[in-house]
Amino acid sequence: MAHSSSHTHHSNTKRIWIVFLILSVVTLIEVVLGILKPAILVDYTFLSMKWLNWIFIILTLYKAYYIAWAFMHLEGETKGLRRAIVWTSVFLIAYLIFILLIEGDYVYEVFKNNKVAWDF
């Protein structure tokens, strides 16, 4: 039960508020970008995805890192537990996304190029 003797029980409130500030600012940037949709970020792509979407995804992962590390206190856990949690999820989810998005794109091509009537 009294496992958490590894870290001292001094107050972390300052760090909590800093993380809150980071999360808020990042969310604000996301929302403003989402409303403005600057043409330069929408019209140009990188690896066949809009720059705007790349920015959204990277900022999201940045937020997820802070939530998991600071709020869920992964930074204070042992390396073994942290890796069991993070690596398991990351590898399985990356594979799932890879396989489903490739398949989705393939189905799109089938709809587009084959003799399938859908607009009538």
Added chain:
Amino acid sequence: MEATVIKTGTEGKTWGGGNEPLRASYGKMMMWFFIVSDSLTFSGFLAAYGFSRFKFIDSWPIADEVFNHFPFLHGVDAPMYYVALMTFILIFSSVTMVLAVDAGHQMNKAKVTFYMFLTIIGGLIFIGSQAWEWKNFIQGTYGAVSTNGGNILQFVDADGKRVALADFVTAGPATRVHHNRSNGLWFTDEPDLPAYTMQDVQNSFIANPNILVRTQTLNEHGEKTILSRQESERKLTTEGSHVVIGANLRENEYGVPLFANYFFFITGFHGFHVLTGILINSIIFFNVLLGTYERRGNYEMVEKVGLYWHFVDLVWVFVFTFFYLV
């Protein structure tokens, strides 16, 4: 407590569980492994959403045209303001949760109580907002027409601004009687008849020469295609099938039916997590009030529900990105 604990005489030794490589209590570790498995469920939902979106990559609805309501601002186009506010509320309730955990480390009962209370309030506001969002989504704003092929046609004026069916369609005389149990087959009935028939829409469209049809197809700037007047008339008269208002699991006025399905399932599943989170938080809150953890000597229970609550917030961060932003 003591009576239920079985002593084997090997406590503290390796085979008695003395070796703790992860240095986490059983409860906390199981909460983490539950979170990992639950995050895979959510990834399944979101990746399936990605699959369907890639399948309809050139005709998927644009989220900030769909979610553009804000309380007390009727008719004002407020793309995503409300979802952003909801995101802030959830992040803030995550902050109060982690402050409660922090206060628990210092065995400060009053502070834990206060922050747990704020967390629960934040959760309630969030879930209420979600309900309001669902209400708007289900009721719909503009109305649309479905083609025979199940594609959605929306209406815009000369400037490309959306026009609601109610703004230009005049209902003709009723063409058929609403089928109730009292006037037809006694064992079946039908949902309310739409306010306008397809014929009403077509007649009114011909009578209003400044209205155009907008299809689902996205152009190279990521905007919906607006047809010429001539093409609009042809499309509406030859392909128009029926009026669609609002959203359900079969069809919706925003576009691809799957869009509404994923909206209901993903935000619904997340909302269910928020609901259970509020419930568990409340139980822990009352335990704190009763002094259970004060007597136990640690507030680890608060930490464990805290993990769950942060996970709910974490999921929302991803839902927000993939459903509303991208």
